[in-house]
Amino acid sequence: MKGLLESLVRGLGNGSVYALLALGFVIIYKATRVISFAQPAFMICGAVAVSHLAGVTGFYAAVLISVAGVAALALAVERAAIRPMVGRPVFVVAIITLGVDVVLRVIVNGFIGRDVRQVGDPWGFRTVHLAGIGVQQRHLAMLAAAVVVLLAVFAFFRHTRYGLAMRAAAYDQEAALAQGVSVGMVFALSWALAGGLAAIAGTFVGTGQGVDQLTWIIALKALPAIILGGLDSLGGAVAGGLAVGVAESLVQAYQQQLAPWLGQNFAVVSPYVVMLVVLLVRPYGLFGTREVERV
Numbered sequence: 163m164k165g166l167l168e169s170l171v172r173g174l175g176n177g178s179v180y181a182l183l184a185l186g187f188v189i190i191y192k193a194t195r196v197i198s199f200a201q202p203a204f205m206i207c208g209a210v211a212v213s214h215l216a217g218v219t220g221f222y223a224a225v226l227i228s229v230a231g232v233a234a235l236a237l238a239v240e241r242a243a244i245r246p247m248v249g250r251p252v253f254v255v256a257i258i259t260l261g262v263d264v265v266l267r268v269i270v271n272g273f274i275g276r277d278v279r280q281v282g283d284p285w286g287f288r289t290v291h292l293a294g295i296g297v298q299q300r301h302l303a304m305l306a307a308a309v310v311v312l313l314a315v316f317a318f319f320r321h322t323r324y325g326l327a328m329r330a331a332a333y334d335q336e337a338a339l340a341q342g343v344s345v346g347m348v349f350a351l352s353w354a355l356a357g358g359l360a361a362i363a364g365t366f367v368g369t370g371q372g373v374d375q376l377t378w379i380i381a382l383k384a385l386p387a388i389i390l391g392g393l394d395s396l397g398g399a400v401a402g403g404l405a406v407g408v409a410e411s412l413v414q415a416y417q418q419q420l421a422p423w424l425g426q427n428f429a430v431v432s433p434y435v436v437m438l439v440v441l442l443v444r445p446y447g448l449f450g451t452r453e454v455e456r457v
């Protein structure tokens with residue numbers, strides 16, 4: 163039981179990071195109907211920015227500066243590369259985001275170098291014991307930070323003018339325009355929010371083990387999370403991220419005992435297996451909106 167609880171806490175910690183990334187994907191998708199493949203680059207940009215700034219400003223100030231900087235970078239990308247493509251096929255815009263991701267990662271790799279960069283977090287791999295359960299401090303920090311950020315994001319969407327505008331545009335852009343909502347502002351704000359969330363996620367991905375040129379691959383685990391929860395569901399993104407994190411942690415802890423024939427690294431692909439199983443039952447995800455087309 164102790165091992166199970168420790169695995170669950172570890173999974174929830176990692177899953178909270180996936181949830182932040184997935185939320186960024188879903189925010190952009192709801193606003194623009196485009197899946198942004200630039201999120202891994204924004205994630206790694208945030209982590210690397212913190213690694214360079216933490217020694218100068220301290221870790222917490224570095225995180226705030228990084229979030230603001232990556233949000234501004236995402237806004238600039240939307241203005242320069244995405245806004246001119248309004249009205250073009252969705253597939254074309256998605257390919258452009260993939261190109262943006264590659265370009266940004268090539269640039270940021272120069273700031274990483276060949277070695278692993280530490281983000282300067284105050285936790286590392288230190289463990290605390292809660293009710294006899296050994297839990298890494300960074301997993302608790304991940305979970306606590308994700309809860310605060312997610313509550314702030316949901317409060318923003320529900321109680322602020324801009325949040326209501328984004329919800330209206332996501333529901334029906336033409337109706338929102340008729341009511342005076344600036345859809346261009348919604349597009350820009352969605353990219354900025356997604357960039358800031360990716361920066362926070364990148365910072366926590368780098369806690370403990372640091373950041374290298376392959377860290378961006380972790381962001382791909384947000385894709386099973388958004389498919390699992392539903393592409394157009396903010397709550398589904400959170401639930402999907404946590405589910406993916408828990409599933410991965412449990413497989414990592416017990417797979418060698420129960421199914422060693424699956425190999426040494428099956429935990430890496432387990433999120434995608436969960437995604438495929440859910441898609442077989444619910445093609446639109448657990449919380450996604452079922453689209454009905456009449457012909």
